[in-house]
Amino acid sequence: MATRGILYAVFVLPVIFSIVFGSAVMADILQEPDRELNMWRIGSVSSHDKSIQIIGLAQQYSTSSPVKVLVSVDDHSYDCGDLYLTIYSGNNVVTQSGFLEQCFVKDNSQLPIDDEFSEILDTPGQYELVAEIKDKSQKHTISASGKFTVK
Template sequence: MATKRVLVVFVLPIVFSLIFGSVVMADILQKPDRELNMWPMSSDRSSSHQEKSLEILNLSSQYSVNEPVEIQVKVNDASFDCGDLYITIYSSSTNEVITQGGFLEQCFVNTNSLIPVNDKFSKPIDTPGSYKVVVDMVSKDLSNTSTSSKFNVK
């Protein structure tokens, strides 16, 4: 009787977990766009081999006071077509939002254009200092990607 209890309490759960785990793993590996990454590389190594999904274009490293900061964005991932673009400039010292622009329904894949489409982001900054521009792109399925860059105003 004691051996049956040992079998039910200890051995059966182990057998069922192995069977269930094997079925789940087999199902996951059957999906074509899934992969089993048991040994992920550090983010620095993996990002050097991958192209960034967003690039900030026309951003200078230095601007004069009241000179407008004008940028465009290149999106290298077509899954973000017809998404919403948000551009925010922060003060690097206080992390305070200085200005922000939102551009909704930015469709660019068919025309292979830069965004914002038929519009531009142009904001003058009137205080000298160090700033950071952050670009966020949100697709229709609510996935997002982001990039940032720093510049100075003298």
């Protein structure tokens, strides 16, 4: 009989205490402003979202022609966010350009605003261009990608 009491005290009570204490801490944290519980989304990147598109990406480029693209974003919650255009060769980053505070809603503009993305890749191969835009608070990101070949 005494061993049963010790068993509860050693194994069961700590589990119950942990659950109660963890729930109280989580409830307190979720009461803070701008806090949310989002367990289903891994990370904050929505890959290949329909609200972002790469415009002007060709299937093939020569080693002497520049890769020039524009980005169109339909989601107004990303207005005045930061745009990043990255070119990958496999898992390696070849080049990345950042365009900060891209405010596009007012003029319904394509990105980058008052700037240009233009890169010449002099090594033949398969590449992937990834366009990512982060919202103004840097909490959420949407992205789109496209593959192309340089010959």
